[in-house]
Amino acid sequence: MMPPRSILAAVDFSEPSRVALDFxxxxxxMPPVHVRLIKTNVYASTRLDLRASLELSASHMxxxxxLADSAEAMTAFRERRRGEFHxx
Numbered sequence: 001m002m003p004p005r006s007i008l009a010a011v012d013f014s015e016p017s018r019v020a021l022d023f024x025x026x027x028x029x030m031p032p033v034h035v036r037l038i039k040t041n042v043y044a045s046t047r048l049d050l051r052a053s054l055e056l057s058a059s060h061m062x063x064x065x066x067l068a069d070s071a072e073a074m075t076a077f078r079e080r081r082r083g084e085f086h087x088x
Contacts, residue, residue, distance in 0.1 A: 029082065029083075029085075030085065031067070031070070031072075031083070031087070033063075033069060033087055033088075034064055034069065034070075034073075037063065037064060040056075041056055041057050044056055068088045069086065069087065069088060072085060073085075
């Protein structure tokens with residue numbers, strides 16, 4: 001499946017390594033446990049039915065809500081600043 005042309009037009013492919021590095025930097029700034037669980041959900045959804053995929057997502061939400069990084073994300077959002085995440 002190809003992304004829409006409007007998305008492709010917005011990306012500068014003349015420097016693909018710069019695009020990849022920018023994306024990697026954005027991911028690195030996110031809460032690491034949250035990113036890991038999102039990746040798990042994405043990979044699992046390729047082999048699970050919808051119900052199982054939604055149940056997995058719900059169980060991960062229960063885990064994520066208990067983490068200090070979640071509280072930091074909420075506080076940073078309210079204070080309109082970047083979060084400082086530590087993987088907990």
